[in-house]
Amino acid sequence: MEGLTVSDANLTVYIHPSMTNKVRGAILTQLSSLLFRYSEDLEGVLLAYQVNVRSKVARILPGLVPHFGVKLKATLLLFAPKPGMFIEGKVVKIGRESIHAIVLGFSSAAIMLGDIREEFKFQIEKGTETYISKSHKGHRIKVGSIIRFALKSMDEEILHISGSLIPPNTGCIHWLSKYGMEHDPHTKRSAKRRLEKERDSGSSHSAVPRRPHKCRRTRRE
Amino acid sequence: MATHEIEDGYLSDSDIQSSVAEILENVAKPPIMISEHDGDLYGQLVLMLIPVEKNLDEEILFVTALKALSGAVSKINNIFHVSLLRNIFSIYIWDYGLDARNAILELITNLAIVPDKFLEDCLEMLVRNFQPPGRIRGYIYRPKFHAHKQNIYVQLHEALCYITSLVPIAPFKLKDILDRRMPKVHAEKMEMLPFVECMLGLESNEIGDYLRSTLLSMVVELLVDLDVSITWGHILKEDNNKDIFDIELEDFHNAEYNPVGVSGGKKDNNPDKLDCLMVIVCEHIKSSACDGHLVKVFDILMESFRKTVLNAYRSKFSQFIMFYACSLEPEICGLKFAIFLIDIFVSKAEDPISRMSAVCYVASYLSRARFISCSVVSSIIKRLVEWCYEYCHLQAGSERINNPNSHRLFYAGFQAVMYILCFRMQSLMDIQELKSVLFHLPLEAILCHPLDPLRICLPTIVKEFLCQAMAAHLLKKPLISSLQDNLLESEMSAAFGGVERLHMFFPFDPYLLKESDRFIKPNFESWSMVRKTYTNLNSEDELDDLDPLSGDDGSEDGRDDDVSAGDDDDEDELEYSINQMSITPRPVFEIAMADGRVPIPGRMPARIRPSVSPV
Structure with a gap:
């Protein structure tokens, strides 16, 4: 983070x-x-x-x-987060118009409908509100999920964060970290070699969020 | 169009929601750009939310509008929708039924979590609802309103907790708002009671984890403020006018015809307010004991006691919340409180006023608290006596002391020992081990020291102590004869006791607030119930000699601490009350005026009345 x-x-x-x-x-x-x-x-x-x-x-x-x-x-x-940084939070409420999360246990974050990329659709699944990705059915955000999102702004007085799920490598961390392992046809390749390959290709983030890299996540200090 | 459809009731919830969102969006622009049609629709929406009493149809419409708004909070703007927001935030949930209340609170919680916008307004609105609106304030303590009031409190607490779970920083904001809205001493009783009751309710849920200390200390401060604003004049006056203390919560039936706001405007009914507040606080302490988190609450109470009550001059009642809390958990809280007080007394880092106060508290507490075991009393006495003994040793030279003020800590400390022993000597004597501890204390060495505590301490206590100690053979030397001359009119004692307030301070003297007395009384040791050592001796001659006033006092002692309801002699009751509660020094003329007699020399501390007559 x-x-x-x-x-x-x-x-x-x-x-x-x-x-x-x-x-x-x-x-x-x-x-x-x-x-x-x-x-x-x-x-x-x-x-x-x-x-x-x-x-x-x-x-x-x-x-x-x-x-x-x-x-x-x-x-x-x-x-001291700056706009554009990726931060993580635990989802506490999901509504038709917003996702609410808590960052580091003290700061509340809200991602309004306009800041959720179109890939995610709101559904009520077995009585629980969920955002489900259209392109990857396994990618779901519900209450209790830990999500990674980009920071839009932070209110310094009440420490309220406005976030965005527009950047491609954002969403449920559980899915983002697992994705490569489950869906990558070359799962047997070592993580090291994958890293090397990505570095060679020179792209820090792939354009399509097909394979977000779990190692890219900075560890929480 | 949208509003007509809402009125017709043909649309589903989500349709209404999107219509309302559309209206909100259409008017979110500078006024000249808003079309007339949109302006009208918005106007109708605002009208629906005007916080006035509504009939059934209007209330249904009101609920529908609130629900629709809850789903469209992100469209609400604090610049373009001012009138709408003003209406929402001025709603009193007390005016509506359950459905409407739920809808209001849902909207408020949804608004609170919209980033950067409405958190403070929402919290402010919820806190304002701690008090019912003015016109129903008179009724809310009627029994039939009880359930309604409790429901509203629960709903408010749930809403605040929910906001806290989504916005963890909310309690910080809430703290400021509570500070600002907390009723002050001069507030009406009906503003104060519901607010404090609701606020204490917050303490026992999740918000309590963040704000426990703030909430409790705010309440304790209010108690102390009220307490010190009650003068002896009040108590005398109030006692003459029985009605003030007689008020029961149920009596607010009469409020309909005699609203507190009007008649209570001029009358200063602080004792009554304090009495009712004490009931609320004691009930709260009791419920936290039932829920098993008394110890947490007690720690906070002790902290705020240390900050506010301990050094409050003329604090008469607020300290009893500590007494009550201790009585609920004597082995943990009761012991902790005693040790806390004695630690303050012996600590050199504390200021002298606090130390004096603490030792007065410890004396009064151990004497009056029936729930404190003899072994605890014995160990505290031992600690006090050891401290006094050490103090004597440190005093170089053996000339008689001329300025007792410079040794007031010592005198206060030793007076505490004597006072506790007056109450507890017989019960300590009954237990063999404690008896031997008592006999090994260097009491005589201290008594014979040139500091001469017997000459300085309050004569009544000295006399009673000596009577009991001689009867129990605790003292071998005949100390009494040497004191006969100056016991009752010791100039130094008078000067000392008269000037130094703490010298005469007995914080846990009998409690005079009638309504809350039921919490205190069961654990309170009154002087008339104390077993004295000399009563076992069948009034020996030597003891009769010691006590020239015994005849008179015997008859006075016959009147028990119990408040006798049938006492129709006003004067007697008045005098009785004064004697019952001689805590802090008050102007002598007040006593003289009150009982119509010349003040007795050496005013009575508490109810110590040396007597040989069996009780």
């Missing part, structure tokens, strides 16, 4: 004098207040952090309330 980055940051946390006897707790509280919110400084959503306090000395700010600045090094896991 794209959009996840690990970065090292030098931060200064300003701490209220009343917290002098529990500095570490105060640092963690401040950093935790950034979690699951979009931060313009970090250009992403903070998902996790690890902190190393660099020195035991802190500068006291002049002023009525003498806050003190603790310098620290932090390793941050950020979610």
Whole structure:
């Protein structure tokens, strides 16, 4: 999955004098207040952090309330997807006009009808709403499926993602990863050789989604 | 055309849906580009959704329109469909039947998950529905409305949970909205109760996993705000006017003729509000105990107790939610609370006010909580005495102490020991192992130390403690004779107790709110029920001598803590209530005015009345 980055940051946390006897707790509280919110400084959503306090000395700010600045090094896991990136989510609701999914357990994503490629048709199959691919009957999206889709936009305030299933290598991950194994006439060929062949041909994505490559998926960090 | 067809009812659901989608699409452009026909159709759709009371036909049409809109949410635009959205978001679901309510909530949940658009408006609309609309507020606590109210709460909770399952970030938004819409202290009772009840209901479902701490602490804060706004003046006044405390929830039958909003406007009925809120909170705690997640709730309660109640000056009632929660799970919560308090007291990192408060709480709690076992009491006493003993040792020099204020922690700590022993000594003596623990405590060493706690602590407690300790042979030295002179009029004690509020703070004194008392009473130890060590001695002469006031007090003690319903003497009841609840210091003149007598020196802490007469 794209959009996840690990970065090292030098931060200064300003701490209220009343917290002098529990500095570490105060640092963690401040950093935790950034979690699951979009931060313009970090250009992403903070998902996790690890902190190393660099020195035991802190500068006291002049002023009525003498806050003190603790310098620290932090390793941050950020979610900073850009339009066009491929991200993954779990489908939670399927409707005639939209597919709703949750990405990384905190961000909700919606793919509206106009952003679902025509290959997929809405059907109610045995009482469950499903999108079924016309060209590959096995390719289905229903509640509980994990799908890969392209990011159109993300609302930074409520972390709402608009996604698209128009690009060919998007859809149900289960099917995308299995497809090559089941439908490829040369299933016995090793994955390595397939990779080599694709690299030689120079195309990163085939025009028709007949054989999306499972190895192309970036692993979730 | 589409609308006429809808009215005729000949179209299938999906046809209606596509017609409505078409109407919405056709008007989603600048006004001058909208054809008259489309404008009319849209106008009719908006009219259908006007939130007014509807007859059966109109309600059917209303439901149809809502269902159609649910299927076409992606066509709704927050620029071109403002009037439609305004109507949708101003609906009160309380006004409609089950079908209409389901349709409204389906539309709202569908709107909430459309990216970037309506989440906040939807949550706001749902939260607004926590309270019924003004005109039915007076009735909703009638028994026949109970089921309707519960159904609506369940539906609102389900809708919020559903939104949360689709938009995991929703609870964060919900938190802000709840903060904003939470009724404040001066809100009407009928605005406050349904809101708090519905909000607490959220705590026990999935949203509770995210917002448990916020929800509970908001409620605790409201309780404390109400609590501190009740003055002694209120309690005296309210007691004279029995009606205020007599209110039962069922009495809202009368609301029809006497709406709270009108008559209650001027009357400050905070005690009544607090009483009803305490019932709601206790019911909630009880239900979470039944569901088996009391421990989780208790941890949060303890945290918000630490933040708000512990240091609230004049908090009289809100601390009883802790008492009640502890009584439901004494072995886990009850013990945890005692340890939590004593830890605050002995911790050097805490501020002195919190430490003083904590030790007052621990004293009152262990004395009053019937559900706390003797072994726990014994171990806490041991810890307190050890702390006091160590404190004595650290005091260099042996000159008499002139400034008790600088040792107030010590005095508060030792007073707590004495207070607990006044209530619990006999029950500790009954168990051999605990008795030997008690006999090994360095009590005499502390009592004889130059810090001289007997001279500083509250005389009533000192006297009662000495009586019981002598009767139980816990003290060997004749400490009493040396105190005779200054016991009742110790200047230092008066100065100390008069200035330092915490010195006289007994947070778990008898509870005065009538409606919620049923939760507290079964586990509450009243002074008249306490077995004293000296009652076994058949009033020995030496003890009679100790207690010059015993005759008078005996008669007072005859009146039990139980609220006697048939007590027709108003003055007696008033005086009784005051004695029953002498918690925080109040101006002496109030007592004098209330009972018409000159205030007694050394005001009574709680109901300790030294007495030799068997109870």
